[in-house]
Amino acid sequence: MELYSWLIENKELLKTIYALVVLAICIIIVIKTDRLFRVSSHQGIRYFRNAFFFYGIAFVIRHFFGGINLTDHSVIYLLVVKSLFEFFMIMAGFFLLYSLIWKRFERARKSPDSSLFNLKLGVFYIMVILLVILDIIWASFIFMFISQILLFFYALLISFKNYQKDKGVHKFLKFYFVAMIFSLIGWTLNALAALYLNWNRGILINIYLINIAIFLLFLYGVIQVTRKNI
């Protein structure tokens, strides 16, 4: 109970540490995967890198531009921050999912020059912008939550299929599947906290812990797999 009180009292400090940790993990993953992409020109690696690039931007916007004292900012400013945060967060999820399914839509030898702006991703951008607009109109996060729950449910199925097909040869496929389970739980708890529990602090702390675990899992995988002497 004392720990819980301490966590509540130091909420803002912990949120800043949490954001810094996630940001540091994103930077490491982006740097490491960018090097792999430059060697290989592999589109899957490129989209995976973009996912963590967008997650990094989303966390910077949310935790450093969102500000501690929300009352210090104008409504327009807060609306812009919320919209940008949602845009990068949802888009990051789409990039992560697309990194798993890109082969169904693109041919490896005829990949687009840009992985940030191309016709196929244009569909995602339009969908994300629509979701952000709907959340602005409804003054909520509900469309972001629903989109992410559906997206991670799909990613969970794909990662489970990959894990089963692999039969335990590649160790990280199991962790990837676990990360997708955590992601789905995290987004579902987020939605419940927002819709029914009035952003309950206890639930939010658990969500932060789940998120940290997901990012650490990915960091572990990236470092482990990109080691020179495997």
Place this chain on the structure above:
Amino acid sequence: MAKKRERLEVIRDILGSIRNNRKIKPTRLLYASNLSPQMFKDYIDELIKKSFIKLEIDEKEKKFFLLTKKGNDFLEEYRIVENFVENFGL
């Protein structure tokens, strides 16, 4: 039917063939790469441009492909890339 190789796999196979033979004649490399002559030429041009391989002509005017240090490093990096792609299901 055998699965069509991806671009990276073709490059790995070409570089791997050269490394295994230390130096290799263009015709033998064409057979080893299992590509059409036009595609083989495209890949070779790209690999020479990227300095992964070099073409040498010996005193008998015979041509050979050799692997450069960059090409050898690429094969090592490729192993990591391949491992990454398979571990993350990309």
